[in-house]
Amino acid sequence: MYKKYIFFLIILCLSAMPFTNIASANFENDGEIDGNLRSTIVQELPAADVSMVIRNLEGQIIFNYNGDRSQKPASNLKLFTAAAALSELGENYRFKTNVFMDGIVKKGVLQGDLYLQGKGDPTLSMNDLKELAAFLHSQGLKKINGRIVADDFYFDQKLLTPHIEKEDQSYYYAAPVTALMISPNKDYDAASVLIEAKGNKEGKKPTLHIEPAKGELIIRNEAKTVAYGQPNTLKIERAFGTRKVYITGNLPREQTVREWIAVPQPTKQTMTLFKEALKSQQVDYTDTTFYRAVPPKNAHLIAQKQSVPLKEIMIPYMKLSNNSISNVLVKTLGKEVKKRGSTPAGLKTIKKYAVSTHISIKNTVLDDGAGLSQENRLTAEDLTELLYKIYKDEKWFNTYFNSLPIAGKNDRLIGGSLQNRLTSPLTNGRVFAKTGSIERVNTLSGYFIGQSGKMYIFSLLVENQEDTVEEIDHIITEAARVL
Template sequence: MLKKFTSLLATCMVVFSLSGVQISVEATASPQIEKLDQSIQRIVKDEIENADVSIAIRDEEGRIIYDLNGNRKQKPASNMKLLTSAAALEELGEDYRFQTNIYTTGNVKKGILYGDLYLQGTGDPTLTIKDFDQFAHFLAQSGLKKIKGRIVADDYWFDQDLLTPDIQKDDESYYYAAPVTALTMSPDSDYDAGSIIVEAIGKKVGEKPYMKITPELGELIIENKAKTVGSDEYRTIKIEREYRTNKIVVSGNLPLGQNWREWITVQNPTKHTMTLWKHSLKKNNIQYVKDQFYREKTPKNARLMIQKQSIPLAELMIPYMKLSNNSIANILVKTMGKLRMGQGSTKAGLSVLKQYAFSRQLDIDHWLFEDGSGMSHHNRVSSVLLTQLLYSIQAEKQWYGTFFNSLPVAGYSDRMIGGSLKNRLKTSITKGKVFAKTGAIDGVNTLSGYLIGNSGKMYIFSVLVQNQKNTIPTIDEIVEVMVEKL
């Protein structure tokens, strides 16, 4: 997908000069900007007058040409990922790959492993049940038939604080608030680590819907209290995991012939992963005698049997940023903490983010954050700071192209190009001319990135809106005016 989008990048991206470190913060009082201001002020007054709004625009040289409350600190939502992504590309590098290793402390004699089998993870969000099936198939083909020792989880690469701060109780069921451990799995190629796909299918009126689970239940159980109703009745079905339990409850009505799908989090990714690993061993006729859950560090004298490397970070950036994947963001934060600070924790990772922001001359005293995904309502940043970040990283010749390619492109229906903007800004004025990160949490919508004005010049912009719901149409109207007037 990176190669597919290269031509679009080449035609649309303008290389900005970074000849001056100091950036002017005074708006240019030109007729063009005055008309832009009049249009934006009218939209704000008519549609979001009671909301908190912060807007900033920079030109090719990084000068602020327009701002409306540009220095007001607001909730960035997933615009926080702009900083997380830049720091990850700098600290880890485009070629960084997560590793999953299988070690043993014993030897195989006549098909029997006399010793323990360790599954060691480093947070790979791309690990799937197919990988485990391939691991088990390799072991079976190598002659392994039975494991006499333990099957052990080594997830010590990360700490045991599974959730980032300020995750709301009602969000814990769903993939965007998934817990993070160093041994996690994803149900599909979107790489929503720490979740499974639960799908209800209405097949016969009066009966419970048929349930389809991807990849498998693992440690979870399902209580199906839902009912299939007539095709002309309302859908009221709900799928959620009971708070801090392994039970998924399906309730409500599902019309005949319809289906309903949710990405539901697992309570503990490590335990879930180990259960599915054992399932794969069984499917490949490898028996084991100890079924308990064991967790400890891999001994230094253990022998490596199998290693799986993930796709490189450059490739992972596409589903991560296009689809605004919170799990990947949180994993990247802990990974940076582990490699730079020696601690695989959110706290350590955020220290790395702050150091990176400081190295780019960003005023970190005015950028408050407690996660890398943007889920927390305690995160704060201004539109001026976000545009400064987006301006400064253009000097990163090694990875800026990868960063730019990862941004959603307005109006492109291919979800790995358009991403979270595939159904937004689709008019002829804006389609293919806005490259930006979306953001949304309760009462907050944001959009920050790059746009090509009617002049053909590239601009950097940020629009942050909070304390009002359903403001996406208004933000898009503001951005359309920017493209039209600049």
């Protein structure tokens, strides 16, 4: 439903402007306008390192402020990852999760092993596991007299992307990645659980609700419900390097706190929940040990779950800036193109895509595909060139464009990370861009409609200053005003 609405919205915004053969307006080279934008940047961000480029839809650079300087892109790096994924995998690519049997079923009992094989599906849910278990039961399976085995060898076993800070590793945005993970909901933050604490009776522990389930996690609820109006000091944290989650502090009555916690061993978590799903569907088993192995060649494929197509996954990926999906895409690109399901192989594929579109990457450093690492480097010139060439050449441009957050749109699957930003009449519903934020870095790159009614391509990278979102929005608003 929301996909149709997004497409309608984009057509509505752009119906009044020609989308091809656009002549450059005379004022695009006006020195006064160039000066206005430069003055705005200096006034808003005097102490920061700023790089900004604006192009018209013919690809011509009409404003350049340190555009060739390599800076930290934060999640603007996802613009490259998404483009490479759509190009190399295709809009209709689907992730697959398979169930294999190695053995014979006699009178409802499998004399042999059952394998759950993951291929990186970031959308795999507890409901999917229950459906697979229900299918097995419907085929007459009542008991497994053998092992239940995980196959997550589609990806390598380096679970974290490079240079993840210790303090980030307990949270969903830095969750580890395997080929066999569960997402708590349709945001698809794979390898995490959503823990909700609600203030109950005063003096009692808050009530906890966990999605999809605690699985391998050990929950220590040491918090206390306090009177309404008292300070909320509740914290939900996983102890570093462990599976212990501590809920501490005070939570006022009738208040709720939610936190997404990363699971340290995603494959083991998935297998624990798969076994729970089997039990819930009256499929019994005796061996509870965790096993990892590849199915033998003579094993039989008996069930398969396919994800929604990549073009649908792009919505939560880009709108919500989902790092987990990004890391999955990188490893999938590596596996599908380079035959190695690793981050380095995937990053080589992204660079290969950039070269194939004649984008200079001499000043580019890719450390991950999500932009979380402080080691990543891109230029505003390269980002705007990418956005121009996607607009000009790629048949999947509409899918890509529709996945970008839209300024001021309250629906989180439309406005995304821009839903509460750029809400002035000059920019509301007229900026379509990817946000980015890491420590002392804020970025924004995409497309905007100027006051003239023409569309422009832009990238604005800011680093070495905290919390520059407001300043960035002022600069983009000024650009929309003068153009």
